[in-house]
Amino acid sequence: MNPEYSLHSAYLLLMIRLLTAHVAGDFIFQPKKWIEKRSLKKWKSIHLYLNAAVVAILSWLMSGYFHIWYIPLLIFAMHAATDILKTYRPDTNRVFITDQVLHLLATGFATWLYFINGIPEISCCEWLFSSMEIWVYTFSYLIILWPMGIVIAKLTSQWQQEAQQEAGLKDAGKYIGMLERLLILTFVFLNQFSAIGFLVAAKSILRFGDIKEGSNRKGAEYILIGTMISFAAAIFTGIVAKWILNQ
Known part of the structure; x- marks a missing residue:
């Protein structure tokens, strides 16, 4: 691990990686059909849990900490719970913003859990998971291409x-x-x-x-x-x- 790779930098970079996973899972890899089924069946919809699973798997893959598996499971639970709450509210701008803020807070909490005992070792491809440039550029392009269109x-x-x-x-x-x-x-x-x-x-x-x-x-x-x-x-x-x- 690079000695100049501070806790602050590691936290910020992981937060960006997990947000990238959220954007990809919630806006790119979630078909419109899943959203419609979720709105109809609410917590009984299998598509709601499929979407949460996609976000959790992407979070695990993009975290770089493949040996830490319980936090992606927590991300799955938090994402599913947030989306369940959303299904019982009308589709308004306020509800959309509240939903995304809750996902943001959940991502911040998950990031904090990764570093509760210091900076863990990246499982592999450190050049990839330690590159602030790669992830900032990736997240920037993803967010302006997909979520921004909805906003x-x-x-x-x-x-x-x-x-x-x-x-x-x-x-x-x-x-x-x-x-x-x-x-x-x-x-x-x-x-x-x-x-x-x-x-x-x-x-x-x-x-x-x-x-x-x-x-x-x-x-x-x-x-x-x-x-x-x-x-x-x-x-x-x-x-x-x-x-x-x-x-």
Whole structure:
């Protein structure tokens, strides 16, 4: 173990690895069907426990401490309990935020348990599990590609019906937003802020005509609001990630 690898660094890095596991398990590897079944059957749904198992397995794999198996089991229990509580509440922004905060607290508690007796030895591939750069970059891209899309959709849901946009390509807006955030975050990491300005200007020009003509002004404004939130989230994520790497 590198002597400069302090407890603080180890704690922060493991927290990021476990959060990466949570994002992957909860947002990437959880099919929409599982969420629907969970909402219908609540605690009786096998899909609820399958999702908790996926998160627990990913947490075990990404922890790097393969000899410590009881904490992933605890993660399974905490994740399942949190999701059970969520099934009995309406699908509102407040419930979504509360759910994710509880998962964040559970992840912090699990991270603390790993280091309750000091820094344990990484089981293998120390170069991988000790690299702050790999995990910060991985987590940053995952969070702006998947969870951020859901957050933006929830934040702009109040204007969705009012916008009354014509039907476009299936899921086109979703993938355009993901590509935008991917580019913005990459530009931040490369310190190419002028490229970000160019991208913002290009997107604004594309929608300026709709706003000026008023043919679908509400729809254009709705898209611009989502775009600005998307850009701001990607820029903020990139700045925080760079700050962590510079510590």
